[in-house]
Amino acid sequence: METDIPFARPFMGREEEEAALRVLRSGWLTTGKEALAFEKEFAGFLASPRRPPLTALAVNSATSGLHLALEACGIGPGDVVLVPSYTFTATAEVVRYLGADIAFVDTAPGSFHIDPAALERTLERLEQGLPAYPPRTGTGVGFGPLGKPRAVIPVHYGGLPCNMDAIMAAARRYGIRVIEDAAHAFPSRLSSGEWAGTIGDAGVFSFYATKTLSTGEGGMVVTRDGELSRRIAVMRSHGIDRPGWNRYTDGKASWHYEVTAPGFKYNLPDILAAIGRVQLTRALALLKRREEIAARYDAAFPDDKRLRLPPSGPGDARHLYPLRLRPETSGPGRDLFIRALQDRGIGVSVHFIPLHIMPYYKERYDLETEDFPESMRNFEQVVSLPIWPGMKDAQVDRVIETVNAVLGEPGY
Numbered sequence: 001m002e003t004d005i006p007f008a009r010p011f012m013g014r015e016e017e018e019a020a021l022r023v024l025r026s027g028w029l030t031t032g033k034e035a036l037a038f039e040k041e042f043a044g045f046l047a048s049p050r051r052p053p054l055t056a057l058a059v060n061s062a063t064s065g066l067h068l069a070l071e072a073c074g075i076g077p078g079d080v081v082l083v084p085s086y087t088f089t090a091t092a093e094v095v096r097y098l099g100a101d102i103a104f105v106d107t108a109p110g111s112f113h114i115d116p117a118a119l120e121r122t123l124e125r126l127e128q129g130l131p132a133y134p135p136r137t138g139t140g141v142g143f144g145p146l147g148k149p150r151a152v153i154p155v156h157y158g159g160l161p162c163n164m165d166a167i168m169a170a171a172r173r174y175g176i177r178v179i180e181d182a183a184h185a186f187p188s189r190l191s192s193g194e195w196a197g198t199i200g201d202a203g204v205f206s207f208y209a210t211k212t213l214s215t216g217e218g219g220m221v222v223t224r225d226g227e228l229s230r231r232i233a234v235m236r237s238h239g240i241d242r243p244g245w246n247r248y249t250d251g252k253a254s255w256h257y258e259v260t261a262p263g264f265k266y267n268l269p270d271i272l273a274a275i276g277r278v279q280l281t282r283a284l285a286l287l288k289r290r291e292e293i294a295a296r297y298d299a300a301f302p303d304d305k306r307l308r309l310p311p312s313g314p315g316d317a318r319h320l321y322p323l324r325l326r327p328e329t330s331g332p333g334r335d336l337f338i339r340a341l342q343d344r345g346i347g348v349s350v351h352f353i354p355l356h357i358m359p360y361y362k363e364r365y366d367l368e369t370e371d372f373p374e375s376m377r378n379f380e381q382v383v384s385l386p387i388w389p390g391m392k393d394a395q396v397d398r399v400i401e402t403v404n405a406v407l408g409e410p411g412y
């Protein structure tokens with residue numbers, strides 16, 4: 001019998017250990033040649049012969065990458081950035097770092113992604129100088145933030161790419177920037193064959209411990225826009241015009257630099273970059289294993305009045321496996337289902353608790369639970385199962401048997 005199965009576990013091999021050791025022994029621990037090589041290799045992985053070249057900028061988290069991308073777009077007080085209500089707080093908090101406001105957008109019915117139709121409606125209201133949401137009672141001017149719409153941050157939830165055609169069309173119509181939150185989406189392909197994260201003005205990937213490519217903490221911003229990449233490069237290291245590595249390698253006085261803006265300290269150290277380079281070489285093999293696990297789950301679970309299988313498609317990175325219980329038609333509900341799995345040693349999670357019910361956002365924008373009904377429906381039904389590439393077949397089987405056993409209990 002397999003022992004407890006964690007919800008997530010990074011895949012780290014001998015090569016990652018050796019890469020970290022190589023850097024530890026090199027005498028250069030912070031951002032340097034490993035980070036530069038990682039950026040080049042990452043950009044190479046995502047390159048498209050049909051599009052201009054891509055610049056990749058390594059950062060210490062996706063959160064800092066999102067912050068830098070918005071800052072480089074010039075977002076500030078008086079601006080509004082559109083963010084799905086169904087995401088992690090990092091997607092939204094960065095907007096507040098810059099003093100801009102957030103207009104949440106509900107998920108499309110049946111999906112985990114931002115609803116392009118709701119996005120257009122919110123853009124239209126803001127463009128007309130109205131608060132982001134229509135009145136709840138049919139009278140008044142509505143509620144929510146006011147300001148100029150400047151950007152949208154679609155989230156490729158779970159590694160399944162968003163409908164980027166519809167989002168880009170809306171963004172063009174209203175002249176706003178698109179920053180893709182691709183924290184879950186390495187590597188995810190759109191139906192056009194292009195990679196998620198490479199379609200908007202910038203895309204941001206996460207290398208957090210549970211992500212598909214992991215360096216413990218870390219992230220990467222990619223962009224084809226030279227102005228954005230130049231600004232991000234400077235702002236990720238204190239607004240200094242010459243990053244540390246260049247100061248010691250470009251042959252000029254190593255002590256001299258100029259501060260051109262009040263920047264941040266968001267660079268990725270070489271120890272982590274070296275691990276990331278190895279992980280990058282494994283990305284497609286790890287994806288294949290996640291696809292195998294998802295296929296086993298898809299084949300083993302019922303898609304009936306009790307459960308809905310996760311929406312998916314050919315380019316899905318399969319970062320998450322989000323089952324949805326159907327408490328309205330059957331069963332004691334998601335919370336008891338989670339408890340039953342945890343009691344039997346299966347690690348699970350919930351992606352996500354919608355942001356509009358989080359105290360900070362709820363209070364700031366005067367939001368009510370019912371304002372984003374599709375996000376709430378997802379939240380009340382969803383449970384993410386373990387889907388990490390190191391899982392053995394016996395562990396996958398154990399998850400399957402346990403889920404099916406719980407579903408077979410009286411009441412479901």
Ligand SMILES: Cc1ncc(COP(=O)(O)O)c(C=O)c1O
Nearest residue numbers: 061062063088090183206207208
């Ligand atoms: C959708 C989404 N965006 C952004 C982030 C932030 O990533 P990081 O932890 O690398 O800052 C996360 C983290 O889990 C996430 O789930």
